[in-house]
Amino acid sequence: MKQAVMEKPGSIRFETVAETPPGPGEVQIRVRQIGICGSDIHVWHGSHPFTPYPVIQGHEFMGTVEAIGPGVDTPPPLGAKVTALPQIVCGQCNPCRKGRFNICENLRVRGFQADGCGRELYNIPAERLVILPDDFTADQGAFVEPVSVAVHACKRAGDLAGRNVVVLGAGTIGNLIAQVAKARGAAKVLITDVADYRLDVARRCGVDHAVNTSRESLEDATEAAFGPGGFDLAFEAAGVEASLRSVVKAIEKGGLVLIVGVYGKPPVVDMSIVGEHEIVLAGSMMYWREDWEAAVQLLASSVSIAPLVSRHLPFDEWPDAYRFIDANGPSIMKVMVDL
Structure with missing residues:
Protein backbone atom coordinates (compact mmCIF):
# COMPACT_ATOMS: atom_id res chain seq x y z
CA MET A 1 0.00 0.00 0.00
CA LEU A 132 -21.75 6.79 8.66
CA PRO A 133 -25.03 6.82 6.72
CA ASP A 134 -24.88 5.00 3.40
CA ASP A 135 -25.76 8.20 1.53
CA PHE A 136 -22.98 10.28 3.06
CA THR A 137 -20.58 11.86 0.60
CA ALA A 138 -16.83 11.70 1.14
CA ASP A 139 -16.90 15.42 2.01
CA GLN A 140 -19.51 14.83 4.72
CA GLY A 141 -17.53 11.95 6.18
CA ALA A 142 -14.33 13.99 6.33
CA PHE A 143 -16.19 16.83 8.03
CA VAL A 144 -17.43 14.74 10.97
CA GLU A 145 -14.26 15.46 12.96
CA PRO A 146 -14.32 19.29 12.70
CA VAL A 147 -18.09 19.40 13.23
CA SER A 148 -17.50 17.35 16.39
CA VAL A 149 -15.17 20.09 17.64
CA ALA A 150 -18.01 22.58 17.17
CA VAL A 151 -20.55 20.29 18.84
CA HIS A 152 -18.32 19.83 21.90
CA ALA A 153 -17.69 23.57 22.21
CA CYS A 154 -21.41 24.34 22.01
CA LYS A 155 -22.13 21.64 24.59
CA ARG A 156 -19.59 23.27 26.93
CA ALA A 157 -21.63 26.50 26.67
CA GLY A 158 -24.79 24.88 28.05
CA ASP A 159 -28.29 25.66 26.82
CA LEU A 160 -28.11 27.92 23.75
CA ALA A 161 -31.85 28.38 23.25
CA GLY A 162 -32.73 32.04 22.74
CA ARG A 163 -29.20 33.33 23.40
CA ASN A 164 -27.25 35.83 21.33
CA VAL A 165 -23.87 34.36 20.38
CA VAL A 166 -20.62 35.84 19.06
CA VAL A 167 -18.06 33.71 17.22
CA LEU A 168 -14.66 35.28 16.69
CA GLY A 169 -12.85 33.81 13.70
CA ALA A 170 -14.68 32.68 10.54
CA GLY A 171 -12.34 29.88 9.54
CA THR A 172 -13.67 26.34 9.25
CA ILE A 173 -14.07 25.76 13.00
CA GLY A 174 -15.58 29.18 13.68
CA ASN A 175 -18.00 28.74 10.79
CA LEU A 176 -19.07 25.32 12.07
CA ILE A 177 -19.49 26.60 15.64
CA ALA A 178 -21.77 29.34 14.31
CA GLN A 179 -23.84 26.81 12.37
CA VAL A 180 -24.08 24.37 15.29
CA ALA A 181 -25.02 27.18 17.70
CA LYS A 182 -27.85 28.17 15.39
CA ALA A 183 -28.97 24.55 15.08
CA ARG A 184 -28.95 24.30 18.89
CA GLY A 185 -31.41 27.18 19.22
CA ALA A 186 -29.31 30.36 19.44
CA ALA A 187 -31.46 33.42 18.73
CA LYS A 188 -28.88 35.34 16.70
CA VAL A 189 -25.28 34.52 15.79
CA LEU A 190 -22.66 37.12 14.87
CA ILE A 191 -19.37 35.92 13.37
CA THR A 192 -16.31 38.14 12.91
CA ASP A 193 -13.09 37.97 10.91
CA VAL A 194 -10.74 40.23 8.99
CA ALA A 195 -11.11 38.25 5.73
CA ASP A 196 -14.10 39.17 3.59
CA TYR A 197 -14.02 35.82 1.77
CA ARG A 198 -14.52 33.84 4.97
CA LEU A 199 -17.31 36.16 6.05
CA ASP A 200 -19.03 35.67 2.69
CA VAL A 201 -18.80 31.89 3.16
CA ALA A 202 -20.40 32.29 6.60
CA ARG A 203 -23.30 34.20 5.06
CA ARG A 204 -23.76 31.48 2.45
CA CYS A 205 -23.91 28.97 5.31
CA GLY A 206 -26.77 30.89 6.90
CA VAL A 207 -25.00 32.75 9.70
CA ASP A 208 -27.14 35.73 10.77
CA HIS A 209 -24.49 38.47 10.91
CA ALA A 210 -20.93 38.50 9.52
CA VAL A 211 -18.71 41.51 10.26
CA ASN A 212 -15.17 42.48 9.30
CA THR A 213 -13.63 43.80 12.52
CA SER A 214 -10.79 45.48 10.64
CA ARG A 215 -13.44 48.01 9.56
CA GLU A 216 -15.98 47.91 12.39
CA SER A 217 -15.42 47.52 16.13
CA LEU A 218 -16.86 44.54 17.93
CA GLU A 219 -18.87 46.85 20.17
CA ASP A 220 -20.52 48.56 17.19
CA ALA A 221 -21.11 45.23 15.44
CA THR A 222 -22.82 43.64 18.43
CA GLU A 223 -24.93 46.76 19.04
CA ALA A 224 -26.15 46.62 15.43
CA ALA A 225 -26.78 42.86 15.57
CA PHE A 226 -28.27 42.44 19.03
CA GLY A 227 -29.40 45.88 20.12
CA PRO A 228 -29.75 46.50 23.87
CA GLY A 229 -30.01 42.75 24.51
CA GLY A 230 -26.27 42.36 24.06
CA PHE A 231 -24.64 38.93 24.32
CA ASP A 232 -23.44 36.73 27.16
CA LEU A 233 -21.71 33.96 25.18
CA ALA A 234 -18.73 34.06 22.83
CA PHE A 235 -16.53 31.46 21.16
CA GLU A 236 -12.98 32.62 20.46
CA ALA A 237 -11.95 30.54 17.42
CA ALA A 238 -9.37 32.87 15.89
CA GLY A 239 -6.50 32.20 18.29
CA VAL A 240 -5.60 35.90 18.17
CA GLU A 241 -4.86 38.04 21.21
CA ALA A 242 -6.62 41.13 19.84
CA SER A 243 -9.75 39.06 19.29
CA LEU A 244 -9.77 37.77 22.85
CA ARG A 245 -9.10 41.19 24.34
CA SER A 246 -11.95 42.76 22.35
CA VAL A 247 -14.52 40.17 23.40
CA VAL A 248 -13.57 40.43 27.08
CA LYS A 249 -14.35 44.16 26.85
CA ALA A 250 -17.59 43.75 24.85
CA ILE A 251 -19.33 40.79 26.49
CA GLU A 252 -22.08 41.27 29.05
CA LYS A 253 -21.05 41.12 32.70
CA GLY A 254 -21.16 37.53 33.91
CA GLY A 255 -20.72 36.27 30.35
CA LEU A 256 -18.88 33.15 29.15
CA VAL A 257 -15.99 33.17 26.68
CA LEU A 258 -15.07 29.72 25.39
CA ILE A 259 -11.57 29.34 24.00
CA VAL A 260 -11.49 27.07 20.95
CA GLY A 261 -8.70 28.66 18.90
CA VAL A 262 -5.04 27.68 19.22
CA TYR A 263 -2.69 30.51 20.20
CA GLY A 264 0.80 30.73 18.77
CA LYS A 265 1.93 32.57 21.90
CA PRO A 266 0.25 33.23 25.26
CA PRO A 267 -2.22 36.12 24.92
CA VAL A 268 -2.36 39.08 27.29
CA VAL A 269 -5.83 39.70 28.73
CA ASP A 270 -7.01 42.46 31.08
CA MET A 271 -7.78 40.26 34.09
CA SER A 272 -9.12 43.25 36.06
CA ILE A 273 -12.10 43.29 33.65
CA VAL A 274 -12.44 39.50 33.89
CA GLY A 275 -12.53 39.76 37.69
CA GLU A 276 -14.73 42.82 38.12
CA HIS A 277 -17.23 41.67 35.47
CA GLU A 278 -17.27 38.05 36.67
CA ILE A 279 -16.49 36.88 33.14
CA VAL A 280 -15.89 33.15 32.80
CA LEU A 281 -13.00 32.09 30.53
CA ALA A 282 -13.19 28.37 29.72
CA GLY A 283 -11.51 26.00 27.30
CA SER A 284 -12.86 23.42 24.88
CA MET A 285 -10.68 20.50 23.82
CA MET A 286 -11.58 18.12 21.02
CA TYR A 287 -14.66 15.95 21.66
CA TRP A 288 -16.35 12.84 23.05
CA ARG A 289 -17.96 9.98 21.15
CA GLU A 290 -21.44 11.42 21.61
CA ASP A 291 -20.19 14.63 19.95
CA TRP A 292 -19.28 12.59 16.86
CA GLU A 293 -22.69 10.95 16.82
CA ALA A 294 -24.34 14.37 17.08
CA ALA A 295 -22.07 15.68 14.32
CA VAL A 296 -23.20 12.90 11.98
CA GLN A 297 -26.84 13.83 12.63
CA LEU A 298 -26.17 17.54 12.03
CA LEU A 299 -24.31 16.85 8.79
CA ALA A 300 -27.24 14.77 7.62
CA SER A 301 -29.72 17.53 8.41
CA SER A 302 -28.72 21.15 8.93
CA VAL A 303 -24.98 21.87 8.72
CA SER A 304 -23.89 23.23 5.34
Whole structure:
Protein backbone atom coordinates (compact mmCIF):
# COMPACT_ATOMS: atom_id res chain seq x y z
CA MET A 1 0.00 0.00 0.00
CA LYS A 2 1.00 3.62 -0.45
CA GLN A 3 1.46 6.01 2.46
CA ALA A 4 2.64 9.58 2.99
CA VAL A 5 5.35 10.19 5.59
CA MET A 6 6.26 13.71 6.66
CA GLU A 7 9.97 13.26 7.28
CA LYS A 8 10.50 16.81 8.47
CA PRO A 9 8.74 20.16 8.12
CA GLY A 10 7.98 20.85 4.48
CA SER A 11 8.93 17.38 3.24
CA ILE A 12 6.55 14.49 2.54
CA ARG A 13 7.88 11.17 1.25
CA PHE A 14 5.52 8.78 -0.53
CA GLU A 15 6.40 5.15 -0.06
CA THR A 16 4.95 1.73 -0.78
CA VAL A 17 4.92 -0.69 2.14
CA ALA A 18 3.51 -4.13 2.77
CA GLU A 19 -0.13 -4.31 3.80
CA THR A 20 -0.63 -5.17 7.46
CA PRO A 21 -3.80 -7.09 8.33
CA PRO A 22 -5.90 -5.73 11.18
CA GLY A 23 -4.86 -7.05 14.59
CA PRO A 24 -7.07 -8.26 17.43
CA GLY A 25 -9.93 -5.83 18.04
CA GLU A 26 -9.04 -3.76 14.97
CA VAL A 27 -10.83 -2.82 11.78
CA GLN A 28 -9.04 -2.05 8.54
CA ILE A 29 -10.31 1.00 6.65
CA ARG A 30 -9.69 1.84 3.01
CA VAL A 31 -9.21 5.60 3.21
CA ARG A 32 -11.09 7.61 0.58
CA GLN A 33 -10.67 11.25 1.59
CA ILE A 34 -8.70 13.32 4.11
CA GLY A 35 -9.35 16.89 5.22
CA ILE A 36 -6.49 19.24 6.04
CA CYS A 37 -6.89 21.31 9.21
CA GLY A 38 -5.00 24.20 10.72
CA SER A 39 -3.03 21.97 13.07
CA ASP A 40 -1.84 19.90 10.07
CA ILE A 41 -0.52 23.10 8.54
CA HIS A 42 1.41 23.84 11.74
CA VAL A 43 3.06 20.41 11.40
CA TRP A 44 3.97 21.20 7.77
CA HIS A 45 5.61 24.43 8.93
CA GLY A 46 7.36 22.81 11.90
CA SER A 47 5.49 25.05 14.33
CA HIS A 48 3.36 22.42 16.08
CA PRO A 49 4.87 22.11 19.57
CA PHE A 50 3.81 18.51 20.23
CA THR A 51 4.51 16.66 16.98
CA PRO A 52 7.69 14.64 16.43
CA TYR A 53 8.99 13.64 13.00
CA PRO A 54 8.65 11.47 11.00
CA VAL A 55 4.87 11.24 11.21
CA ILE A 56 1.99 10.06 9.02
CA GLN A 57 -0.59 12.83 9.11
CA GLY A 58 -4.35 12.73 8.77
CA HIS A 59 -7.19 12.67 11.28
CA GLU A 60 -10.20 14.13 9.41
CA PHE A 61 -11.23 11.39 7.01
CA MET A 62 -13.80 9.10 5.46
CA GLY A 63 -13.23 5.55 4.35
CA THR A 64 -14.86 2.15 3.94
CA VAL A 65 -14.47 -1.02 5.96
CA GLU A 66 -11.98 -3.28 4.18
CA ALA A 67 -11.33 -6.07 6.70
CA ILE A 68 -12.06 -7.01 10.31
CA GLY A 69 -9.54 -8.40 12.76
CA PRO A 70 -10.17 -11.17 15.28
CA GLY A 71 -12.05 -10.40 18.48
CA VAL A 72 -14.25 -7.56 17.24
CA ASP A 73 -17.47 -8.08 19.19
CA THR A 74 -19.81 -6.20 16.86
CA PRO A 75 -18.16 -6.16 13.45
CA PRO A 76 -19.35 -3.48 11.00
CA PRO A 77 -20.43 -4.56 7.52
CA LEU A 78 -17.68 -4.81 4.94
CA GLY A 79 -17.85 -1.77 2.68
CA ALA A 80 -19.62 0.39 5.27
CA LYS A 81 -18.75 4.08 5.21
CA VAL A 82 -16.88 5.05 8.38
CA THR A 83 -14.66 7.53 10.13
CA ALA A 84 -12.92 7.23 13.51
CA LEU A 85 -11.95 9.17 16.62
CA PRO A 86 -8.20 9.89 16.57
CA GLN A 87 -7.50 9.98 20.32
CA ILE A 88 -5.27 7.42 22.03
CA VAL A 89 -5.89 7.58 25.78
CA CYS A 90 -4.55 5.83 28.86
CA GLY A 91 -7.85 5.10 30.59
CA GLN A 92 -6.13 5.33 33.98
CA CYS A 93 -5.60 9.03 34.77
CA ASN A 94 -8.11 11.10 36.75
CA PRO A 95 -9.76 12.72 33.68
CA CYS A 96 -10.12 9.31 31.99
CA ARG A 97 -11.65 7.79 35.12
CA LYS A 98 -14.16 10.66 35.13
CA GLY A 99 -15.08 9.90 31.52
CA ARG A 100 -13.28 12.95 30.12
CA PHE A 101 -10.82 11.12 27.90
CA ASN A 102 -10.55 14.15 25.61
CA ILE A 103 -8.30 15.70 28.26
CA CYS A 104 -6.43 12.51 29.16
CA GLU A 105 -3.18 13.28 31.00
CA ASN A 106 -1.37 11.04 28.50
CA LEU A 107 -3.34 11.96 25.39
CA ARG A 108 -1.88 11.17 22.00
CA VAL A 109 -3.62 12.10 18.77
CA ARG A 110 -3.28 10.16 15.52
CA GLY A 111 -1.67 12.36 12.90
CA PHE A 112 0.40 14.19 15.52
CA GLN A 113 1.87 12.11 18.36
CA ALA A 114 0.96 8.85 16.58
CA ASP A 115 0.62 7.96 12.91
CA GLY A 116 -2.65 8.96 11.27
CA CYS A 117 -4.71 7.97 8.27
CA GLY A 118 -2.47 9.29 5.47
CA ARG A 119 -2.29 5.89 3.77
CA GLU A 120 -4.42 3.66 1.60
CA LEU A 121 -5.22 1.16 4.38
CA TYR A 122 -5.61 2.26 7.99
CA ASN A 123 -5.95 -0.12 10.95
CA ILE A 124 -7.70 1.26 14.01
CA PRO A 125 -9.36 -0.19 17.14
CA ALA A 126 -12.99 -1.00 16.39
CA GLU A 127 -14.09 0.92 19.50
CA ARG A 128 -12.97 4.15 17.79
CA LEU A 129 -15.07 3.55 14.69
CA VAL A 130 -18.04 5.75 13.78
CA ILE A 131 -20.46 4.29 11.22
CA LEU A 132 -21.75 6.79 8.66
CA PRO A 133 -25.03 6.82 6.72
CA ASP A 134 -24.88 5.00 3.40
CA ASP A 135 -25.76 8.20 1.53
CA PHE A 136 -22.98 10.28 3.06
CA THR A 137 -20.58 11.86 0.60
CA ALA A 138 -16.83 11.70 1.14
CA ASP A 139 -16.90 15.42 2.01
CA GLN A 140 -19.51 14.83 4.72
CA GLY A 141 -17.53 11.95 6.18
CA ALA A 142 -14.33 13.99 6.33
CA PHE A 143 -16.19 16.83 8.03
CA VAL A 144 -17.43 14.74 10.97
CA GLU A 145 -14.26 15.46 12.96
CA PRO A 146 -14.32 19.29 12.70
CA VAL A 147 -18.09 19.40 13.23
CA SER A 148 -17.50 17.35 16.39
CA VAL A 149 -15.17 20.09 17.64
CA ALA A 150 -18.01 22.58 17.17
CA VAL A 151 -20.55 20.29 18.84
CA HIS A 152 -18.32 19.83 21.90
CA ALA A 153 -17.69 23.57 22.21
CA CYS A 154 -21.41 24.34 22.01
CA LYS A 155 -22.13 21.64 24.59
CA ARG A 156 -19.59 23.27 26.93
CA ALA A 157 -21.63 26.50 26.67
CA GLY A 158 -24.79 24.88 28.05
CA ASP A 159 -28.29 25.66 26.82
CA LEU A 160 -28.11 27.92 23.75
CA ALA A 161 -31.85 28.38 23.25
CA GLY A 162 -32.73 32.04 22.74
CA ARG A 163 -29.20 33.33 23.40
CA ASN A 164 -27.25 35.83 21.33
CA VAL A 165 -23.87 34.36 20.38
CA VAL A 166 -20.62 35.84 19.06
CA VAL A 167 -18.06 33.71 17.22
CA LEU A 168 -14.66 35.28 16.69
CA GLY A 169 -12.85 33.81 13.70
CA ALA A 170 -14.68 32.68 10.54
CA GLY A 171 -12.34 29.88 9.54
CA THR A 172 -13.67 26.34 9.25
CA ILE A 173 -14.07 25.76 13.00
CA GLY A 174 -15.58 29.18 13.68
CA ASN A 175 -18.00 28.74 10.79
CA LEU A 176 -19.07 25.32 12.07
CA ILE A 177 -19.49 26.60 15.64
CA ALA A 178 -21.77 29.34 14.31
CA GLN A 179 -23.84 26.81 12.37
CA VAL A 180 -24.08 24.37 15.29
CA ALA A 181 -25.02 27.18 17.70
CA LYS A 182 -27.85 28.17 15.39
CA ALA A 183 -28.97 24.55 15.08
CA ARG A 184 -28.95 24.30 18.89
CA GLY A 185 -31.41 27.18 19.22
CA ALA A 186 -29.31 30.36 19.44
CA ALA A 187 -31.46 33.42 18.73
CA LYS A 188 -28.88 35.34 16.70
CA VAL A 189 -25.28 34.52 15.79
CA LEU A 190 -22.66 37.12 14.87
CA ILE A 191 -19.37 35.92 13.37
CA THR A 192 -16.31 38.14 12.91
CA ASP A 193 -13.09 37.97 10.91
CA VAL A 194 -10.74 40.23 8.99
CA ALA A 195 -11.11 38.25 5.73
CA ASP A 196 -14.10 39.17 3.59
CA TYR A 197 -14.02 35.82 1.77
CA ARG A 198 -14.52 33.84 4.97
CA LEU A 199 -17.31 36.16 6.05
CA ASP A 200 -19.03 35.67 2.69
CA VAL A 201 -18.80 31.89 3.16
CA ALA A 202 -20.40 32.29 6.60
CA ARG A 203 -23.30 34.20 5.06
CA ARG A 204 -23.76 31.48 2.45
CA CYS A 205 -23.91 28.97 5.31
CA GLY A 206 -26.77 30.89 6.90
CA VAL A 207 -25.00 32.75 9.70
CA ASP A 208 -27.14 35.73 10.77
CA HIS A 209 -24.49 38.47 10.91
CA ALA A 210 -20.93 38.50 9.52
CA VAL A 211 -18.71 41.51 10.26
CA ASN A 212 -15.17 42.48 9.30
CA THR A 213 -13.63 43.80 12.52
CA SER A 214 -10.79 45.48 10.64
CA ARG A 215 -13.44 48.01 9.56
CA GLU A 216 -15.98 47.91 12.39
CA SER A 217 -15.42 47.52 16.13
CA LEU A 218 -16.86 44.54 17.93
CA GLU A 219 -18.87 46.85 20.17
CA ASP A 220 -20.52 48.56 17.19
CA ALA A 221 -21.11 45.23 15.44
CA THR A 222 -22.82 43.64 18.43
CA GLU A 223 -24.93 46.76 19.04
CA ALA A 224 -26.15 46.62 15.43
CA ALA A 225 -26.78 42.86 15.57
CA PHE A 226 -28.27 42.44 19.03
CA GLY A 227 -29.40 45.88 20.12
CA PRO A 228 -29.75 46.50 23.87
CA GLY A 229 -30.01 42.75 24.51
CA GLY A 230 -26.27 42.36 24.06
CA PHE A 231 -24.64 38.93 24.32
CA ASP A 232 -23.44 36.73 27.16
CA LEU A 233 -21.71 33.96 25.18
CA ALA A 234 -18.73 34.06 22.83
CA PHE A 235 -16.53 31.46 21.16
CA GLU A 236 -12.98 32.62 20.46
CA ALA A 237 -11.95 30.54 17.42
CA ALA A 238 -9.37 32.87 15.89
CA GLY A 239 -6.50 32.20 18.29
CA VAL A 240 -5.60 35.90 18.17
CA GLU A 241 -4.86 38.04 21.21
CA ALA A 242 -6.62 41.13 19.84
CA SER A 243 -9.75 39.06 19.29
CA LEU A 244 -9.77 37.77 22.85
CA ARG A 245 -9.10 41.19 24.34
CA SER A 246 -11.95 42.76 22.35
CA VAL A 247 -14.52 40.17 23.40
CA VAL A 248 -13.57 40.43 27.08
CA LYS A 249 -14.35 44.16 26.85
CA ALA A 250 -17.59 43.75 24.85
CA ILE A 251 -19.33 40.79 26.49
CA GLU A 252 -22.08 41.27 29.05
CA LYS A 253 -21.05 41.12 32.70
CA GLY A 254 -21.16 37.53 33.91
CA GLY A 255 -20.72 36.27 30.35
CA LEU A 256 -18.88 33.15 29.15
CA VAL A 257 -15.99 33.17 26.68
CA LEU A 258 -15.07 29.72 25.39
CA ILE A 259 -11.57 29.34 24.00
CA VAL A 260 -11.49 27.07 20.95
CA GLY A 261 -8.70 28.66 18.90
CA VAL A 262 -5.04 27.68 19.22
CA TYR A 263 -2.69 30.51 20.20
CA GLY A 264 0.80 30.73 18.77
CA LYS A 265 1.93 32.57 21.90
CA PRO A 266 0.25 33.23 25.26
CA PRO A 267 -2.22 36.12 24.92
CA VAL A 268 -2.36 39.08 27.29
CA VAL A 269 -5.83 39.70 28.73
CA ASP A 270 -7.01 42.46 31.08
CA MET A 271 -7.78 40.26 34.09
CA SER A 272 -9.12 43.25 36.06
CA ILE A 273 -12.10 43.29 33.65
CA VAL A 274 -12.44 39.50 33.89
CA GLY A 275 -12.53 39.76 37.69
CA GLU A 276 -14.73 42.82 38.12
CA HIS A 277 -17.23 41.67 35.47
CA GLU A 278 -17.27 38.05 36.67
CA ILE A 279 -16.49 36.88 33.14
CA VAL A 280 -15.89 33.15 32.80
CA LEU A 281 -13.00 32.09 30.53
CA ALA A 282 -13.19 28.37 29.72
CA GLY A 283 -11.51 26.00 27.30
CA SER A 284 -12.86 23.42 24.88
CA MET A 285 -10.68 20.50 23.82
CA MET A 286 -11.58 18.12 21.02
CA TYR A 287 -14.66 15.95 21.66
CA TRP A 288 -16.35 12.84 23.05
CA ARG A 289 -17.96 9.98 21.15
CA GLU A 290 -21.44 11.42 21.61
CA ASP A 291 -20.19 14.63 19.95
CA TRP A 292 -19.28 12.59 16.86
CA GLU A 293 -22.69 10.95 16.82
CA ALA A 294 -24.34 14.37 17.08
CA ALA A 295 -22.07 15.68 14.32
CA VAL A 296 -23.20 12.90 11.98
CA GLN A 297 -26.84 13.83 12.63
CA LEU A 298 -26.17 17.54 12.03
CA LEU A 299 -24.31 16.85 8.79
CA ALA A 300 -27.24 14.77 7.62
CA SER A 301 -29.72 17.53 8.41
CA SER A 302 -28.72 21.15 8.93
CA VAL A 303 -24.98 21.87 8.72
CA SER A 304 -23.89 23.23 5.34
CA ILE A 305 -20.40 22.26 4.16
CA ALA A 306 -20.43 22.77 0.38
CA PRO A 307 -19.37 26.46 0.65
CA LEU A 308 -16.44 25.43 2.89
CA VAL A 309 -14.73 23.06 0.44
CA SER A 310 -12.21 25.09 -1.53
CA ARG A 311 -10.34 22.42 -3.46
CA HIS A 312 -9.70 18.70 -3.92
CA LEU A 313 -6.22 17.39 -4.70
CA PRO A 314 -5.07 13.80 -5.31
CA PHE A 315 -3.09 11.93 -2.67
CA ASP A 316 0.17 12.21 -4.60
CA GLU A 317 -0.14 16.01 -4.53
CA TRP A 318 -0.51 16.38 -0.75
CA PRO A 319 2.54 18.73 -0.56
CA ASP A 320 0.90 20.90 -3.24
CA ALA A 321 -2.19 21.14 -1.03
CA TYR A 322 -0.07 22.80 1.66
CA ARG A 323 1.54 25.12 -0.90
CA PHE A 324 -1.92 26.05 -2.20
CA ILE A 325 -3.05 26.86 1.35
CA ASP A 326 0.08 28.93 2.03
CA ALA A 327 -0.33 30.85 -1.22
CA ASN A 328 -4.02 31.62 -0.77
CA GLY A 329 -4.33 32.06 3.00
CA PRO A 330 -7.59 33.72 4.04
CA SER A 331 -9.18 33.33 0.59
CA ILE A 332 -9.77 29.60 1.07
CA MET A 333 -11.38 27.32 3.66
CA LYS A 334 -11.06 23.51 3.58
CA VAL A 335 -8.77 21.59 1.23
CA MET A 336 -9.38 17.86 0.72
CA VAL A 337 -6.95 15.12 -0.26
CA ASP A 338 -8.49 12.33 -2.33
CA LEU A 339 -7.21 8.77 -2.39
